[in-house]
Structures are given as structure tokens and as C-alpha cells.
Amino acid sequence: MTTAPAHSTVSPMLVRLAGERATGALLRDHGTLYLADGRVVHAESPAAPGIDVLLTAGGRLPRAGWEEAVDRAGARREVGRFLVDSGRLGGGELEICHLGALFDAAYFALAPGSGPTRFRYGVAHWIGPVRPVSASAVERETRRRRELLDQVWPYAAVDTAPVRAREPAPGQAVTRRQRALLELADGVRTPLAIAWALGRPAFHTLLDIRRLAAAGLVETPAEPVAATPAAVPSWVATVSADPDIALLRRLRDALEASL
Amino acid sequence: MPGIDACLHEAMNLPGARGAAIVDWTSGLALGTAGESPNGDHEATAAETAELARAAAEYTAFAPAAAAGHKGPPVEDLIVTTRTGYHLLSFVETTFDSSVFLHLWLDRDTGNLALARLRLGQLAERLVLG
Incomplete structure (x- = not known):
């Protein structure tokens, strides 16, 4: 931050x-x-x-x-x-x-x-x-x-992408208000479209979507990354004592790509 | 026709009242505040109490199946007791989709918890009746 x-x-x-x-x-x-x-x-x-x-x-x-x-x-x-x-x-x-x-x-x-x-x-x-x-x-x-959104889940891509619901993990509870939102998450509607449909403030919906994404109940779209390397790159070894979000994100992407 | 200010004013007239606020628990926004704040910052207090209210409003443990047909918040209020005071969070049920509660901070020695809980519930109802 x-x-x-x-x-x-x-x-x-x-x-x-x-x-x-x-x-x-x-x-x-x-x-x-x-x-x-x-x-x-x-x-x-x-x-x-x-x-x-x-x-x-x-x-x-x-x-x-x-x-x-x-x-x-x-x-x-x-x-x-x-x-x-x-x-x-x-x-x-x-x-x-x-x-x-x-x-x-x-x-x-x-x-x-x-x-x-x-x-x-x-x-x-x-x-x-x-x-x-x-x-x-x-x-x-x-x-x-602005700061709250990134504290909850620092991936701005979920704010604008069509919302795709994910299956809850076994035993994972979905609340009343979350359910109303997830029912409209059809992979076409964006968070703002859902806000209008539910009659909820737009920011509230962005925040709830970020919370759902953090909980794994909504997909986090991949950030547009330029040519993800095939193997874990060498800079991984030189991660500093103060890792920033962008670095962690690149690290995650690299790890996912190598799996 | 009680609005936010009239409601906060009445809450502050309760015995032992030190501070009051109307807070949105999805965003943590203070819609209105009166009196003191425990940490000297009404907005920070609102953001913190909102987290507590959100947890209570959303956890399934506090949403009994019997109340499933009722579309309002499953929790009526929360009481937090500290060494020196009481914090009462009373949910406001609006007819449009919202997430609002009243927060009243009471002095532990001079406050009357039972009375305050009753009156705050009434204030929460009257706030939206007009």
C-alpha cells in the first residue's frame, strides 16, 4: 500500500x-x-x-x-x-x-x-x-x-469484467445479500449492471464483488499480462524484503503458468 | 417527520449517552454523527463498527431458518460491553435495499442498557416511517 x-x-x-x-x-x-x-x-x-x-x-x-x-x-x-x-x-x-x-x-x-x-x-x-x-x-x-477496494482485494480488473460466479468450497457459507448478487452473476453482467438491477449503490456492488472475489466466490480475471514466461523467471530469487502488490501478482502469474 | 439529525438528537438524550451515529455497514460510511467518538474520530469509528455489523448481519450463525421468509436483516441489534461503556448497534430496516444501523455509545455507570436498547430499536423504526 x-x-x-x-x-x-x-x-x-x-x-x-x-x-x-x-x-x-x-x-x-x-x-x-x-x-x-x-x-x-x-x-x-x-x-x-x-x-x-x-x-x-x-x-x-x-x-x-x-x-x-x-x-x-x-x-x-x-x-x-x-x-x-x-x-x-x-x-x-x-x-x-x-x-x-x-x-x-x-x-x-x-x-x-x-x-x-x-x-x-x-x-x-x-x-x-x-x-x-x-x-x-x-x-x-x-x-x-478507493483505498478500501484495494485493501479488500487489490485486483481492479474485477470492477469492470463480467461477473462469473464460482462454486462455493465445501462448507463455505453464502449470505443472503451475497446470494442476491451471485444469482445475477451470469458471466455477462458487469458489477455496475448488477448494481442497477438490484437497486444497490454502484460502489457497494464493486466492494461486494471484490469481497466475493477475495473469498473465491467470483472469478478474478487475469490481468492483461504481456507474454507470460514459460518458466519461473530468475528475478523470483531476488524478491526484496518489501514485496509490492505488482511483484506478488507477477509472481503468482509466473507460478500459475509453470504449473 | 424525524430525519437523521432528530434521530441522533433523541439518542443523545438517553441517560449516559456519549456518542451516536448512523452508519452504512457495507461501505463503512457515517451518514450522521453526534456527541463524542471513542477514538476521537467518528469516521474511523464508523468504519470499525461497520465491520462488526457486517459480520453479524451476514454470518449464517445469526440467521435462523425461521426468519428466512423475512426479508429484513436477521439480526436486530448488537451489544458490546467494554470496561467503561456499552456500544449498541441497532439495525435499521428500510423498504429499499440498504445496509444501515444506529450506533449508540453509552457510559457504563450512568447508562441504562435495557432502556437504551428499547429506545434505539424504536428510533430505528421511526427513522424510516416518516
Whole structure:
């Protein structure tokens, strides 16, 4: 594990906008963060299921109920409030669901991306104020999430590859939530497709897939390795006292290839 | 219409309450916090208690077959007793797919464990009823 990125800034522009208490939309390649008075009030990403998906996928809210709320309160940017006031959703439930969606989308929106970051001053999201969080909390959580994934299972390839379930070992237990996920692991759906189907946050699904891969219940696809040598190479003998992940991975690949 | 803050406020009004939080146990994210934290860092505490809650929520030993038809979490709450306090983790059952619990840290001398356990369960229910 490296410690260098722990204190680096996820988005210098977000820090600056928070400092000047800006209101508007921060547009990045992988998503958008909405700020009000420098605090994060909403986030969206094409990778992350929105609050509408989270609420309707499990049948909590009928799709028609959601659409009616958007129709009636969208123009005045108070959809969240309307859902609660009209009795469709509990106040705590809305906050829990919305915060889940916000941190989820922010994780992807703040992913290291290419291309410019833009800010549109004055833009507000139609969901309206729910429970604003500080920009620094969003930054910290995004960084923590990146590190958490690699702590669980340092193979990023499982995040994007179609998920293939493996037979549990004799006596190995599969839990209720894992089972729901494994049932959709048909070798075609990716972790993000499973997240959308289940109505679970995308990051949660990435994390669960990494946990399943670490437990051997999901296949870890081979990393694209250039021409794996046929025999165990000579550098194996010179493994240093401080082996890093990349080295261990190369070692594993070499050993597997020689079996 | 109790939201996260009202819920934490009520939890902190219980006798002997030192700190409270609402935590997501899949990710370890603190959705809201109040009062003190045992190690001085609410976010670190949330990540640690989430691991404990996840283990309890997922281990088959705590998921009796009789409750298999019930789609909510099989575990209602967890109690951890330390030399100086009690930690109560009460699972919140939402109607959408989530993984959230309430954490209340009580002083061992002034806290009332039985009362707190009852009230925290009620708070967890009311949080999602609106």
C-alpha cells in the first residue's frame, strides 16, 4: 500500500469552490457534483444508479409515484421535499437513500479522469435540498473508498469484467445479500449492471464483488499480462524484503503458468 | 417527520449517552454523527463498527431458518460491553435495499442498557416511517 495519495487532493477545484462558498454544478468526465453555498447537495454519475433507481428497483416507490413527484415538484426544485410531504417516503428514509446516492455518484464523479473540469455557477438540481454535506467530507470519503477496494482485494480488473460466479468450497457459507448478487452473476453482467438491477449503490456492488472475489466466490480475471514466461523467471530469487502488490501478482502469474 | 439529525438528537438524550451515529455497514460510511467518538474520530469509528455489523448481519450463525421468509436483516441489534461503556448497534430496516444501523455509545455507570436498547430499536423504526 502506498501512503502518498492519502493527503493529496481529489479535486483542487472542489476545494476552491467550497472555500468561496460557490453554488452551481461541477461537471467532470464521470459525473456532476451540485454545490450550494460551498456544500455538496447532490451528485450524479452515469455509473451510479440514481436515487430514483434505488427507490423504485426494490418496489419501495412505484415508478409512477416517482414520475408524479418529478412532474409536480421538479420545476420548483423540491422533489425530495415533495416525496416526504406527500407521504410517499419517510424523512429519514429519503436522507439515507439520498446520502447513499450522493456519496456513490461522487466516488465516480471524482475518479481520476482526463479532460477538463468545468463549473456552472448558479445551477441547482431539481431534487432540492435534502441533507448537504461538506466538500471535505466528500473528498475524504472518496479517498477512503478507493483505498478500501484495494485493501479488500487489490485486483481492479474485477470492477469492470463480467461477473462469473464460482462454486462455493465445501462448507463455505453464502449470505443472503451475497446470494442476491451471485444469482445475477451470469458471466455477462458487469458489477455496475448488477448494481442497477438490484437497486444497490454502484460502489457497494464493486466492494461486494471484490469481497466475493477475495473469498473465491467470483472469478478474478487475469490481468492483461504481456507474454507470460514459460518458466519461473530468475528475478523470483531476488524478491526484496518489501514485496509490492505488482511483484506478488507477477509472481503468482509466473507460478500459475509453470504449473 | 424525524430525519437523521432528530434521530441522533433523541439518542443523545438517553441517560449516559456519549456518542451516536448512523452508519452504512457495507461501505463503512457515517451518514450522521453526534456527541463524542471513542477514538476521537467518528469516521474511523464508523468504519470499525461497520465491520462488526457486517459480520453479524451476514454470518449464517445469526440467521435462523425461521426468519428466512423475512426479508429484513436477521439480526436486530448488537451489544458490546467494554470496561467503561456499552456500544449498541441497532439495525435499521428500510423498504429499499440498504445496509444501515444506529450506533449508540453509552457510559457504563450512568447508562441504562435495557432502556437504551428499547429506545434505539424504536428510533430505528421511526427513522424510516416518516
